[in-house]
Amino acid sequence: MTGLATLLLRRLLAAVFVCVSAAALLFLAFSVTPGDPVSAIYGFAAAGQGLPQPVWGPDAALIPLDDRAAQIIAAWRAGAFGRSFRVDDAAVIDIVTEALPATLFLAAAALTLATPLGVGLGAAAAMTGAGGRRIWVTLVFTICLSLPAVALTAGLAYWLAASWRLLPTAGWEDGWSAVMPVIVLAAPAVGHIGRMTCALASDIMPLAHVRTARAKGLPHWRVAWFHVLRNIAAPLASFVGAVFSGILGGTLLVETLFAIPGLGHETVTATLARDFPVALGGMLALIGVNVAVGTITDMMAAALDPRGGGAGDWRPAGEM
């Protein structure tokens, strides 16, 4: 089996383990969370009504905690992940698949925006060396990392929507609705990717092949692209996969702030409403996406590694 195939198999096995572990942890977390689903749905109106508590399946009957695992497995085998407690007669799989595209779009767009921006700024900072310009770029990264999403949202909404009327404040009407949420999601990612790029590139800059290229008078962009970035592409690709998980987690807040009907918002709503099947299904879907993207980026890292095989210590190309 080739190195990549082995890596893929290992990643898939790890993904299964992660998903099963996550499901078990979430199940335990829901079991100890205060608040029962019936009271969550009906509020005070549920008092004294003798309504049976919904369980992990389509039938409404009270069963002991230790039998719930069997119910979950049965629901998964049936392919429906059960039905929502809160949304009448809605299959969890339908709720998840309806909400997922918006979240995927936001996360993918944020990553697409953040990666070239972060890499470009990080490389530029590294090639500048210590000095004024690098300080400014570092300041940009720090701001991106430090600014809370709520504050950034408020600022963008005030200037771009309320004052200049350039963009819609919230909602999911058309493509323009995605601009501000994508910026909010991308901002911390720019900071993370930029700082990592700067750090990795700074290790490459003093090496002989880079000094030679610069001494030959090659343009900065050629030095950066062919002699610096190519050597840090592999670890950077893995890192971008990790950054994606942060972007995906950020959708839970961003979708609520911008009233976007995505899976992040749906999962938050379900959790607060103790709609456990939907919350579990939503979280597992997000975990699955995260694991898939992480696997892809790890595969890309292995493929980009100039040594091939995808294993062992990393060393820059050209280094003797």
Add this chain to the structure above:
Amino acid sequence: MDGLKRRAAGVMVKWLALALLSALVAATANAQTLRSNLRDDVPNVDPAAFNGVVGNRLLALVYEGLTAFAADGGVAPALATHWETPDQGRTWRFHLRPGVRFHSGRPLTTADVEATFRAVLKARRLSLSAPFLDKLVGRDDFVSGRSDRLSGFVTVDSLTFDLRFTAQVATFPFYPFFIFDSGAPAQWGADWHGKHSGGTGPFRLASWRRGQEARLEANPDYWGPRPAIDVLRLLAVPSVETALAMFEAGELDFVTVSEPAHRLVASNPRYRGLLQVTPRKQMRFIGMNSALYPPFADPRVRKAVSLAIDRRAVIDGVYGGLAVMEPGYGAGSLAPDTAAGEFPVIAHEYDPAAAQRLLAEAGYPGGHGLPPVEMTVLDSLRTEASYYAAQMSAVLGMSIKLRVLDRAGMNSAANAGTLPLFAAGWTADFPEPLTYLEALWHSASPFNQIRWRDPAYDALVDEARQSVDDTRRRALYRQAEQRLSVAGAAAMLPTPMNILLRHDNAKSVLITPFGHLAFAPRRAAGKP
């Protein structure tokens, strides 16, 4: 010549078409569309099922009941023009309004009312209206499946029906229902309500995208005054800050402001002149369960807690002045305006010295001897509850630990009766004091979260429930409220007002004390 005529006719047809098209465009352009927010997700729009507070207010624009809440208190005719009881509330005869049509075009008949009651009782998801039919003859047999008909519903003719109860139900006309088109399930299937409009209300549900938007269009065949707008778009915006930002950007024409933003809205000079506020039909209180915290068994301790709270400070500091402290236990606030003056003003005073004196008389001078207690509150009441806990500590010397729960956790704990000290509220379901006095304090009420027990009080409420005579019933309410006051059943708290922020183009929109949106003048009570 024939060719000329044909050409002339062709030109005329084209000009006519253009004129019609222009008129249509003009009409469409002149059609007023208003946009507003839904502060919570509405999980379903089934009129026979539980929809939550926000869903209920949405459906109140599409569906109507036999009666409606009148602006001056009490009820006004709606789908029923008048009603009477020949036997002190054991039987009620309703006369439906002739000429009313559902949004489908079908006429309203008694069969639709019966179908609604059957659906409410058999709804998979508990309906808020189901308890109102608890005493209907045949209800138990129907719900259990022993019978497929509601024997207590008797059709007299297509517009008249009798309801027979196992006991006197004097307040049945006050109970709200959403009467829907009985032909809808047959025509559109069991899940018709998400895709079709089956009500008689001033708006029809044009479309509903769960978690995104509900679009309502004015009903051109509405039997009452038509609303001043043509289209109402209700957008799901869970964050009140986002809703306010959308309002500022002109993307929402009016906004229902939830409590966390009351002070922000009240203090913003930009919003002055844009606010429409009404007192909310809701009671809030600090509940004290003596079974879980024995010192609360002494009425002096309970009264001391009440006297330790400066409600004016809460109204001004927490709600920016946009809250009201109703006197008494809410009975007067739900009586018709003409009768509200009958209720004595039972004020809730702030008197720390008296509070300390009472506590000392009860055997806890300076709070010594009082065990520590945990106060449980909803997360949205965190700020307010911090003040209450601080006051009780500072004035009474009580050791209080604040526990904040989200809505689900709070509801669950309150329903289970496991809270020794908590802040809670109850929104009126109908415009009669029983909605508070029975639900919150009657010993048999499942909603009696503090497990209040007073047999004499229960007897007063039981008699009121069966008294058709308005004067007698109000006298019983006064006595019941007086008992609660003497016993210091709870420390009553200010209630935030219902607030609507409106741009100039939305001045035709009002929010009622029951939290419903209104687009036309309400009818006065008693007039068909």
